[in-house]
Amino acid sequence: MPQRNVTIASSVGLHARPAGIFTKAAAATGAQVTIGRPGVAAVNAASLLMVMGLGLKHGETAELTVEGDGADAALDQLAELLSTDLDAAGV
């Protein structure tokens, strides 16, 4: 089952807007996606609440795991998203 460690690029960490973008993308893959800190129990990556609750900070490493059809492609896409600065701190 494809798995990868990714560094969180968003400067405010993986919450607020970046978490919203990421969880929507994770849900849209249709695969079973989990995210967590390496070696710690992971959470459902399609859940905004759980992902925000992780409180992953900028520069921290996240372990991303995908199971199901098209897992490799989904992993590439989501890893790319996490390596992008997704913040757009409102106004």
Added chain:
Amino acid sequence: MAGNTLTGVGVGRGIVLGPLAVARPAITLPADEAPAADGDLARVQAAFTAVAADLQARADSAEGTLAEVLGATAQMAEDPALIADVEQRLASGTGPAHAVSEAVEQVCEMFAAVGGYMAERVTDLRSVKDRVIAQVLGAPEPGLGELTEPSVVAAEDLSPADTSALDLTKVLGIVTEQGGPTGHTAIIAGQLGLPCIVRVPGVTELTAGTVVVVDAAAGTVTVEPDAALVQEVADRRAAADRLTQDTEPGATSDGHRVQLLANIGTAADAERAAATAVEGVGLFRTEVLFLEQQTAPTVDQQVETYTAVLRSFAGRKVVVRTIDAGADKPLAFAQQSVEENPALGVRGYRLVRTLPQLLADQLTALGRAQQETGAELWVMAPMIATPSEAADFAAAARDAGLKTVGVMVEVPAVALRCADVLQDVDFVSLGTNDLAQYTMATDRLRGELSDLLDPWQPAVLDLVAATADGGRAQSKPVGVCGESASDPLMALVLTGLGVTSLSMSPSAVPAVRAAVRGHSLARCQEIAAAARAARTASEARAAALELTDPQVKQLLGL
């Protein structure tokens, strides 16, 4: 005799009298709820879906930050992990209302523990919880319901969803038990010019319909006011009304003109502001258009927004600030390297170094919008640090067909060399918040350092004076579009220093107009000199107040 008085933290300076409408508190869970039965899961799921759909619909018809918060709340209301948790609790026999409550409260605990942005989402989550439970129990939804008469709204706290559901034409003022002076409710009230007091313990225990006086300047809610207080409300409101009736252009008592302009961020803001007595827009923050996008807005999309704003202000001047993003306000569609010192990094005009097309497209769109509307469009770039940056920007803007080109003064280097910068541009506009941040080497986002950021810091006033001197030397306009323009007392100092226009939120204009009108230019110059002669921020303010006309002081409650 006046009744009981409750106190809290006032937002703004307004005062109002009216009956209290108390938001219904959260539904209490039935003590004897039956254990989960068949069909409960489907009912709970339907309730979550309905609440999410309603929130999404409100998000779609809202704008800006509010739309974003409502959208995120809608996403939370359909969260798969949350619903899975409720399902598990139902499977173990917990009744549906308790299952929903326990599942949401567990998330709230987690969020509160993380703190910051997430702790602020707890209000949103609990409002989702209450609405879902109300649906599951077939009870009326908590909250305010329909307002039947103009009322002072009292609530534990108002979530963005609550405020978006309010019929604002019937809201006289807002009082909450929780929240803070910079929280969501306070910001909305400020935008709408409603008197607002936050952190007033006990206000929701008052009986609905009780007549109260909300005095935001004093931070008090007075229950069943006596005749004297009722008279004071009438006097102060009449005074405030008289202020708004002065729609003459801004000027000192001896006729020295100071343009009074509005700060806006969206086309809807423009429409609202255009209906007030302002002489134009002094700051149109275009980044709002970019920050909410996943991809860069096309030239056509930009033309549409700019045209709408320019049409609202046909015949008046509109100063457009090119995109002020990057670093601390990153763009979703432009990958940027991580910066250790975002406020000192690639932001504002400096984006031209990494994303030149962004500015090129924006200038093209502004050029086209100007051509289509024939409006008086001025354009300026943020975060300029040198005369050559200003010259480069001016050349690019003029190539796009824009006639009046300026730059923001936020960097002390530009304030000190303003005359040099003005050789290549037509005007400058002071962003006093950033100028204070860079002068005092103090992060604007660090609340605990706010004393250092005080716009009355004499060093900041010195840089404003240097900028104004540069403008005078080149006979070109020097505006202020930062926070300090909305402070009537500071407006006198700025006028005295030689600032030619003041741009602020439209609701701040009447008081500033009255303050300026109440003094001669010579007196404003004396006030400015006294403020600059002070050694500390508080002494500078006190010195300015000392020389302020007593009638103006009384009129504005200074």
